[in-house]
Amino acid sequence: MSNGYELDQLDRDILFQLQRDGRLTNVELAKRVGLTPPPCLRRVRRLEEAGVITGYRARVSPEAMGCGLEVTVSVEVSVSDLETLERLESTIAAYDEVVEFRRVFGTPDYYLRVLVADYAAYEAFQTNKIIGIPGVARVISQPTMKKIKVVD
Structure with missing residues (x-):
């Protein structure tokens, strides 16, 4: 990667789960990727600090905002x-x-x-x-x- 952070399979699993649902609790995320919560949280924070995770946001229906x-x-x-x-x-x-x-x-x-x-x-x-x-x-x-x- 250009930022020097090498992703392993656990990182990829975490990213996959967060892309599907960015509102997962750390406990639920850890369960889905087969970790306990503390190391899962450390990995997520490392991914954020390395710029791999660039943010979290709500997906809003364009139609609901009058942009159909x-x-x-x-x-x-x-x-x-x-x-x-x-x-x-x-x-x-x-x-x-x-x-x-x-x-x-x-x-x-x-x-x-x-x-x-x-x-x-x-x-x-x-x-x-x-x-x-x-x-x-x-x-x-x-x-x-x-x-x-x-x-x-």
Whole structure:
């Protein structure tokens, strides 16, 4: 691993269980991985300190938050100067609607995952927030039809 922490099978089992349910008590986690609670807790703390476990969070239904439409957006840029690209990235990253933002090799240059209420909200987002950013050459939007598998 890049952080110098080598995972053994027990670490992997702990991570697997925590990914499935981050609210497990240490006692329940220890039982599931075949440890007693004190060494299990030490391992979890080591994984946290090493940066292997980067945090805990609640998964919230987008629909419950009024964001029932997910759109995958590809963005191509027409510039290559670093200053314009950094400004474009910081602008897009600041939008609440953008829940994932990746620069990729090749074409397109960026992929965004956008959550909004409906098609009208997406149209407003694209028209008012994305199209006018300096350097944006092309935007292709692909609304999600059905989620088959999602891994957080």
